[in-house]
Structure formats: structure tokens, C-alpha cells
Amino acid sequence: xxxxxxxxxxxxxxxxxxxxxxxxxEGTSNPNLYWYRQAAGRGLQLLFYSVGxxxxxxEVPQNLSASRPQDRQFILSSKKLLLSDxxxxxxxxxxxxxxxxxxxxxxxxxxx
Amino acid sequence: QKEVxxxxxxxxxxxxxxxSLNCTYSDRGSQSFFWYxxxxxxxxxxxxxxxxNGDKEDGRFTAQLxxxxxxxxxLIRDSQPxxxxxxxxxxxxGADGLTFGKGTHLIIQP
Numbered sequence: 001x002x003x004x005x006x007x008x009x010x011x012x013x014x015x016x017x018x019x020x021x022x023x024x025x026e027g028t029s030n031p032n033l034y035w036y037r038q039a040a041g042r043g044l045q046l047l048f049y050s051v052g053x054x055x056x057x058x059e060v061p062q063n064l065s066a067s068r069p070q071d072r073q074f075i076l077s078s079k080k081l082l083l084s085d086x087x088x089x090x091x092x093x094x095x096x097x098x099x100x101x102x103x104x105x106x107x108x109x110x111x112x
Numbered sequence: 113q114k115e116v117x118x119x120x121x122x123x124x125x126x127x128x129x130x131x132s133l134n135c136t137y138s139d140r141g142s143q144s145f146f147w148y149x150x151x152x153x154x155x156x157x158x159x160x161x162x163x164x165n166g167d168k169e170d171g172r173f174t175a176q177l178x179x180x181x182x183x184x185x186x187l188i189r190d191s192q193p194x195x196x197x198x199x200x201x202x203x204x205x206g207a208d209g210l211t212f213g214k215g216t217h218l219i220i221q222p
Binding site (some may be wrong): 032034036042043044046049057059090092094098099100101102103104105106108 | 143144146153154155156157158161163200202204208209210211212213214215
């Protein structure tokens with residue numbers, strides 16, 4: 001069966017510090033991978049998606065970046081965090097087409 | 113710009129009653145639609161998906177789709193306190209994933 005791992009679960013970082021969140025998927029090959037952010041009282045905002053190794057599409061201009069160094073690994077990064085980067089970050093995968101997305105446990109990021 | 117609209121609530125329903133959750137979507141090209149449940153502090157989990165016009169039933173849950181009206185709904189029969197959560201409606205939009213509504217906060221009153 002397919003599983004998705006996302007870590008860490010919670011993170012408190014100072015403004016201006018770097019960020020690295022990692023997500024890995026098991027049990028499937030060549031998944032579509034996604035990073036979403038959910039701010040307090042707001043919906044899920046798509047940040048990045050990837051349909052293959054090294055292929056990254058950005059939906060929202062920001063100080064975040066994403067990379068996909070391996071087929072089932074997706075990384076979200078920032079060189080310098082802003083207060084506005086606080087939120088609940090969710091990694092998700094799909095097999096493509098008209099299929100559902102499955103989410104990791106999420107990372108609660110608080111920038112102080 | 114693809115959009116999915118939901119009433120944020122809260123929607124308060126007595127235990128044992130039917131909860132009705134609705135959403136509308138803007139992209140007529142969307143082919144499939146999904147309902148997720150999200151408990152506070154947790155990640156969304158899939159409840160149901162629907163591709164065709166009409167009703168789809170799964171246990172206490174019924175999803176309804178009307179593509180002409182660009183309208184999707186979720187009915188929860190015999191509502192339980194454990195159904196209290198935020199329900200997210202999502203529309204398929206291609207490789208760039210699902211477009212989510214902001215969710216409806218449902219409260220089941222014992």
C-alpha cells in the first residue's frame with residue numbers, strides 16, 4: 001500500500017532562518033507531488049507541484065522553493081523565512097488524471 | 113482562475129439529523145470532485161469522490177453532482193458528534209492538482 005511521510009510535525013523558526021521540509025512517498029512510482037499551505041482561517045493554497053524528477057511548477061510567487069531530487073522525494077525550502085510563512089504545510093501525492101490526492105501528516109510552521 | 117466556493121459556517125446540526133454541505137466551482141472543465149474531512153490540527157482525509165452527474169452513496173455519506181449548475185454537495189445522514197470537522201470540497205483541474213474550497217466547519221450537537 002502507498003504511504004506518505006512528512007516531517008517534522010511541528011517547527012518553530014526565527015525570522016530570517018532557512019527552512020527545509022521533506023516529504024517521501026512509498027509504494028508507488030512516478031507520482032505527482034504537491035506542496036500546499038493552509039494559513040489560519042484560509043483554504044489550502046497550492047505552492048508547488050511536480051510531475052517528475054527535477055520538474056517543478058510554482059503556483060504562487062514567494063520566497064519558497066521546491067525540489068524533487070528523487071522520484072518519491074519532494075523538498076520545500078526557504079533561504080530566509082518571513083513571518084507570513086507561518087502556516088500548516090501539507091505534502092500530497094496523486095497518480096495523475098482525475099484522481100484524488102493523499103496527504104501527509106503536515107508540518108505546523110511558526111515563524112517568530 | 114479556478115475557484116471553489118463553500119460557506120465557511122459554522123453549520124450546526126443536531127445529532128441524528130442530516131447535514132448538508134454545498135460547494136460551487138468555476139471551471140467547467142473540471143471532471144471530478146472530492147470531499148475531504150479535516151479535523152483540527154490534522155491533515156485532510158478523503159471521504160468521497162464523484163465523477164458523474166447524480167448521486168453517489170457510501171454508507172452514511174451521499175455526494176451529489178450537477179455539472180450544469182456547477183454544484184457539488186455532501187449529505188451526511190444520522191450525523192454523529194465524531195462528524196464534527198471542517199469539510200473541504202475540491203475540484204480536479206489537471207496535472208496541477210486539486211483546487212480546494214476554504215471548507216465548511218460542521219458542528220454536530222449531541
